[in-house]
Amino acid sequence: MLNFDIDRLREILDVLSRNKSRTFLTGFGVFWGVFMLVGLVGGGDGLKGLLSNNLAGFATNSAIVWAQPTTKPYHGFRKGRQWNLTYKDVKRLRAQVPELDVITPTITRWGSNATHDDRSSSGIVKGVLPDMQRVSEPKMLYGRYINQMDIVQGRKVCVIGKQVYKNLFPKGGDPCGDVIRIDSVYFSVVGVNYADGNMNVNGNDQQAIYMPLSLVQQIYNRGESVDMICVTGRPGVTMSDITDRIRTVIALDHHVDPKDEKGVMVFNTEMMFSIVDNMFTGINLLIWLVGIGTLLAGAIGVSNIMMVTVRERTVEIGIRRAIGATPRMILSQIIQESILLTSVAGMSGILFVVLVLQELEMANTTNGVVSAHFQISFWTAIGAVVLLSVLGVLAGLAPAIRAMKVKPVDAMRDE
Numbered sequence: 001m002l003n004f005d006i007d008r009l010r011e012i013l014d015v016l017s018r019n020k021s022r023t024f025l026t027g028f029g030v031f032w033g034v035f036m037l038v039g040l041v042g043g044g045d046g047l048k049g050l051l052s053n054n055l056a057g058f059a060t061n062s063a064i065v066w067a068q069p070t071t072k073p074y075h076g077f078r079k080g081r082q083w084n085l086t087y088k089d090v091k092r093l094r095a096q097v098p099e100l101d102v103i104t105p106t107i108t109r110w111g112s113n114a115t116h117d118d119r120s121s122s123g124i125v126k127g128v129l130p131d132m133q134r135v136s137e138p139k140m141l142y143g144r145y146i147n148q149m150d151i152v153q154g155r156k157v158c159v160i161g162k163q164v165y166k167n168l169f170p171k172g173g174d175p176c177g178d179v180i181r182i183d184s185v186y187f188s189v190v191g192v193n194y195a196d197g198n199m200n201v202n203g204n205d206q207q208a209i210y211m212p213l214s215l216v217q218q219i220y221n222r223g224e225s226v227d228m229i230c231v232t233g234r235p236g237v238t239m240s241d242i243t244d245r246i247r248t249v250i251a252l253d254h255h256v257d258p259k260d261e262k263g264v265m266v267f268n269t270e271m272m273f274s275i276v277d278n279m280f281t282g283i284n285l286l287i288w289l290v291g292i293g294t295l296l297a298g299a300i301g302v303s304n305i306m307m308v309t310v311r312e313r314t315v316e317i318g319i320r321r322a323i324g325a326t327p328r329m330i331l332s333q334i335i336q337e338s339i340l341l342t343s344v345a346g347m348s349g350i351l352f353v354v355l356v357l358q359e360l361e362m363a364n365t366t367n368g369v370v371s372a373h374f375q376i377s378f379w380t381a382i383g384a385v386v387l388l389s390v391l392g393v394l395a396g397l398a399p400a401i402r403a404m405k406v407k408p409v410d411a412m413r414d415e
Contacts, residue, residue, distance in 0.1 A: 030346050104231075129146070139195040157190045310334065
């Protein structure tokens, strides 16, 4: 019923070109609808990719614990008391909260200075254990992370972050084995962590200098105190279910009220990741509602214009019927006109939005590495083409049925 031939195509083009401005504005409605739908889908995927990169490498079922001045009096102590976490808290959590998998402390020293030859860089010294990489996964460009032998033997080794590496070694290359000075103490570089996400523990990973925890405690006279304890739950354990127990275990031993949520801070990253997932679910729903709504508005515009065109061509359709055109032939031509208009406008919209998304992707490419993919997938493009075809048929269906009902006698009488 919808077979195209050259003569039919010329006839359709002639009909659409009779009122160029009306055809253009009608087609622009479809163009804009497709542009919005595909652009929002591609842009939404790109934004999700950017945010995912910022959160990449961090354990989703984890929590971070640290001490703050108390806000409630307890056991004879006034509120506002300063206190510190200790390494013994790690052992208590391991003994009393079996649902935890990784329990690793960390120490942070801000404002440190690292030098190599005539180069210097500010940095954040982080004392860590090997398990820290199971909480915040490093992206090793060179070398390795801190291991257990570094802890046991007290090796003066370090892993430097991306920005520190660029400042100290501007020519690039593998710095492993080179010696750098950090706050008057010399360390051997054993790795370069090139992670650049924004989900960091106590300071930006790009400016971090990782050292064995025991070494940092010794050099900076920290004794048994630690700044934070990072934990992850075992498979199947929901962190939200055990955060209160974690707070209670730590609070009771330090004479802090177990209900003092500001005194014993427990940051539940699982909840944050859940919020992000729910946010993107809502954004995706909004994208499809806005995109499809705009596209439907364009299709309705096509249908209305085709309806006006049919009314203007009543005499022409009546003459066709009089010389032998069947209702099916009339129906076929009107639907073909609608499909051609929506297809040309829609494919133009897809082509244009692909170019725009490509430019966005290029703008988010650094040193040949793409931060986020803004392009639509192959199946999204196929789905858009199928949707265009369906909308073309639906947009032309009502006008085509109206045209099919035109009787030759009535058309001649109108003339």
